Amino acid sequence: MFKRAKVVLPVKKQFMTYLKRGHYEAPLQMLIINDACFAIVPCEVTADLGLEFVKRCKYEYPILVTVSNDYLGYFTPEPEALEELTYEGRGSFFEASRGRILINSILELLGEKENLLKPVDPEKDMGAVEGRVFCEDLEGIHVGLLREYRAPAYGDPPSAPMYGRRIRVDSKGKFFFDKIAPGIVYLYVDREVPGEKRPLLLTWGVPIQVSAGKVSRVEVCVPKELKGRDVEEIDVSEVTYENHSILLKVKLKGKLNDGEVLRAHLYYTKDFFKPHRLCLATPLAVAENTSNSVFVFKEITPGEYVAVAWLDVNDNGRLEPGVDKMSKPVLVTVKE
Incomplete structure (x- = not known):
């Protein structure tokens, strides 16, 4: 028929x-x-x-x-x-x-009229996000929401997000998003810099739980200036495995200033390259830092891994590609 x-x-x-x-x-x-x-x-x-x-x-x-x-x-x-x-x-x-x-x-x-989808009532079925950004300098500060744990992508004009929603904070750093579906959304903060084609990304991946008919509130602190101004490049120069430990040797082009230290994280390969980058929030292993050039991951079993050395430029303890300065991801295969 x-x-x-x-x-x-x-x-x-x-x-x-x-x-x-x-x-x-x-x-x-x-x-x-x-x-x-x-x-x-x-x-x-x-x-x-x-x-x-x-x-x-x-x-x-x-x-x-x-x-x-x-x-x-x-x-x-x-x-x-x-x-x-x-x-x-x-x-x-x-x-x-x-x-x-x-x-x-x-x-x-099909003649099936008894089980149709009902219209959504934004007031009852959707939620909202209200918050404030704390920063010594709020000039050019914007916030955006995404559905996935990932860095934002910018389109044309330069500061227009490819996906998600993005707004400028007010003079006190406050912002409000309405009509947000229940579930977890992720907040990012960036700054428009005069003369630059793309905003300076300050942080991303801040989780917010949204509930129907309610306003979720969040506060985010970002530094006026990011660390690592004198770090030009981070490179993993050597990887070895022995005694159930992965050892990374790291070369730094430039210099670390007072209070700046390198870190190294380990992830499963199958997780690291997914578009939804949630694995970055919970690394499989954090290396012991014997110096700013040698890092050791201990008690590592056979498998396929990715190792990254990085500098936390905004001091929030999370690796954020596009914000933090980091080495290229290094594939590490550990065999029996």
């Missing part, structure tokens, strides 16, 4: 002039073969939204066929589209309700 219909999608205000309309009609098709249901849709559907269709479809084999007959960008669950913290959440010409409208249109085409 074959069915088809039109799904009517509301266009975001900033794109109405480009699309020359306030609503857009897109084709929706359905092919049913025995106990399989093929829903043919004109967009990319994220896994979370696709599962909403799978849970509600009465057929044993519900299948989404995406990017068919048109290309309308990413369709996500409504909370993700409302908060606009992910690339997919922001990646469409259409309003945040687009994902809900799509899934409900599919179910209605």
Whole structure:
């Protein structure tokens, strides 16, 4: 059996002039073969939204066929589209309700109207983040939120985030983000520097637990000046393994000033190169620092590891690529 219909999608205000309309009609098709249901849709559907269709479809084999007959960008669950913290959440010409409208249109085409997705109430179903940045100099300070534990990426214009949301703090360092979906989000702080194409990243990965209908509060301290001004390069020059210990020899180009010390962390290779960099917050091992040139990881079992030597430029105790000065990651294979 074959069915088809039109799904009517509301266009975001900033794109109405480009699309020359306030609503857009897109084709929706359905092919049913025995106990399989093929829903043919004109967009990319994220896994979370696709599962909403799978849970509600009465057929044993519900299948989404995406990017068919048109290309309308990413369709996500409504909370993700409302908060606009992910690339997919922001990646469409259409309003945040687009994902809900799509899934409900599919179910209605199937005659399943009793289990439709309900609209999101931002006041009850979403949360907010309120906070303050403490710094001796607040000039140019901005804060941003991301859904993943990773450094921000900047687009065009230079200070525009590729994903997530970013705002300038007020004269007291205060800020507020509304319409944030429940779960953990991660805060970053940067400073716009006159004459520079990209902001100076001061910290990232500050976790904030968001709950529906509540305001989560956070305070962040960042130094006026970062350490390591005279450190040009950190290089792991030699790696050896003996007596269940990994030894790193590190060369430093430049010099350490008073109060500056190098550190070394060890991670599993399979964790270190994931886009979600949560492993950086909890290293597998922290090396004993016998000097600023020799580091030892003890009681290391066979496996694939990554070692990094680094300088904590903002004194927060966390390795933050893009903020801290660090060596290139060194792959270390430990065999029996």
